[in-house]
Amino acid sequence: MSQKLSASRRAVLLGAGVSFGAAFLPAPLSAAGSRDMRLIVIILRGALDGLAAAPPVGDPDYPTLRAPLAFTPSGEHGALTLDGFFAAHPSMPVFARLYGEKRSLLVHAVATSYRERSHFDGQDVLESGYPGPGRTESGWLNRAVAAIGAQKLRGLGVGTTAPLVMRGPAPALGWAPQGLPSAGDDLAARVLDLYAHRDPALGEALRIGLDTEKMASRDGMTDEMKKGRGGMDSPGGMRQAAAGAARLLAAADGPRAAALAFEGWDTHQNEGGAQGQLANRLSGLDGAFEELEKGLGPAWRDTIVVAVTEFGRTARINGTGGADHGTGTVTLLAGGAVAGGRVVADWPGVKPEKLYQGRDLAPTTDLRAVLKGVLADQFGLSPKVLAEKVFPDSAAVAPLAGLVG
């Protein structure tokens, strides 16, 4: 499925609106009932430049707007063809291949409900799932796990500090690449015993950490695989985190919802084109898709990976070869359970008068609609739970139907 004109793009979203009523019905068994679904959320911290990750090469206003960093449909500054109108950044061949296999899609001109330009408040809204910043210390993915039942569906936070999206009432596993011999079981038991008497909160966290480590070793993760290969802003680090998460998610009794955070997307300066800073990071993200596909094996069929960011960047390139904080951006979905091979966008265009506040890609799709659509179709969460527990005060934002296949 491929829509080249904004008229038909609009139809995709209208379709979502029409299905609002249908969303109250129980989710079809084929999607949620018999399948052992996995959801992986990748937070891209720093505000991904959506117009560079998925350039609208077919939009006549794009080349002048984005000069001198504009991509062309082919050639030296060529991007990877998706539907002819939108393309993928040249450093994302895996994503483009999956698109061809109808196993990836992108949603463009998307944004959270946040309209200011602070990274930290933006990430708070993105991860908490609340309409504004500073409302809670828990994340939407954690609350979704809690709503489904933490016994049925365990969560996993990757990284030494768990991303907010996975923090909250439902206890979640934690894992990070490291390079240190494990303390002995006897010591662990003694410390757990001390915590049971003096500090139950620390005890609970330590117990979960120890459990995850056991699961990782049992499922064949070697010390070599656990050794750090670079930070979460490096392609090696991103790949490794994804490979580790894949191994845990693939286990029969492993977690089913995971959160990772990749860093370094704040490209104010020298963003680069087909090569450079952003290209390097996108190749890491693309490598993460590849590792997840490989590591999940047969479970990839029932997996959705969604990569989200707090907001986009200015439509025009700034005075220092980068872009400043903006609004509308792109969300990438990949995985065997994605009804892919299409771009979902109510494309606003990038004519100067169409830009949000004269500077940013105008947001036309609420990110919560995408995430609610995935959660509804993958796990059968009701619109009521989604609108009250997972994304509070979002009743007006209908889940986007048809993302899961």
Add this chain to the structure above:
Amino acid sequence: MAIGPDPKGAVRALNRFGLGARPGDLMLASQDPRGFVLDELMKTDSALLPAGDLPTTPLALQQVYLDNQQKKMERERATAAPPTEAAPAAVTPDGKPAAQPKPEPSPEQKIFQAEALARFKKQLAAGCGISERLVAFWSNHFAVSVSKSGHLRVAAGPMEREAIRPRARAKFYDLLRAVETHPAMILFLDNQRSVGPNAPAGRFAGRGLNENLAREILELHTLGVDGGYTQTDVTEFAKVITGWSVAEPESEIGQPGGFVFKANWHEPGPRVILGKAYPQQGKDQGEAVLLDLSRGTATAKHLAFKLARHFVADNPPPALVELLTRRFIDTEGDIGEVMRALVLDDRAWAPEATKLRSPLELVVASARAIGFSPPEPGPFLHPLNLLGQPLWQPNGPNGFPDVTAAWASPEAMKMRLDLSAQFAGRAHDEPLAVLETVAGPTASHETRQAIERAESKKQALAILFMSPEFQRR
């Protein structure tokens, strides 16, 4: 061990406000815990770190410039004249390839390591450690990251040493001005090439405004995100600080690697920020804005809350925050006076120890407890990396988190256990004596018993480092 009248207060003084007890510190602090903290805080030079052999910022950056230039020349030579034949590999008499000489560490690595070592040594030698805690607080408030570039790797340490330490408890304006004009901050937040659109240099194609530094000054360094500024204020402030830059190697003005104001990059004309007009010219305009920002009510609230959250509790008593805010406003941002008010207030001492020590606090406190002082910084840098708080390397300009939830994740607690086991292997101390050093009579019965019943000294020390008494402050 004989101990003074207030052992609980002594533990609070050293853990909540300082860097943890060394042998004998509890006894010193227990006579008058508040006095113990304040004496160090108010001592003129307690936050200073003598430069010794450490290069100044411009000299450090010049070494990187030179190193980059040499590497570039080598690359060019290599492409111009490719070697005709590879030299035969050196072998030892028994036919094995000779060990390659270890490559000389880059100037970036050398300077970073030297700065790190000097900082750790200072932290180990501190009495209470309140001044070092305050320095680290400001370094995190004005966060820069060494992962950005080689330039940042050499300039982050000097920024703390030259800009922050001499002003850690000065007027906030002095600190703010010193940091925002330090090359590390300018480079980290991309202001060095930000050019006013109507400045003489702005007419060249491909040059223009970059609003990164302006935004983070307003959002993170002064007013706070709810401080009442708009996108227009950000853009106008970015214009105000155009020209605040760093002198490049071939610069005709300024010292290479030092701060420089490039007048012909500066957006000319008066500006309005937060409703107030700034008619000044040149660099004075930016300083005038910084002065007003540094004394703003929103700034006072923002900093009072951050200080209380850092030292006292994740959710500090609102009345205490209010008191500190008022003190900040009444003294036109005198940090020393705000800190004095904090240390003298009962509410800062009352809450139980609920905050988890940050990785930095934990690693330094462990070393202080057993008198561990390595000749190189690796034994500190490595655990900080593993625990998610690499030195001068936060994920973004908002610095590292300052709440327990962020540090007490399952993965991090498992890592704390592994590190405690490893670190316990370094010590030969009597575990119960170390418990006496760090907790005195305040240690719980259960902790004491777990240590006494451990199967080895090493295990006993690991349990001690993992005990709530040691992990929380």
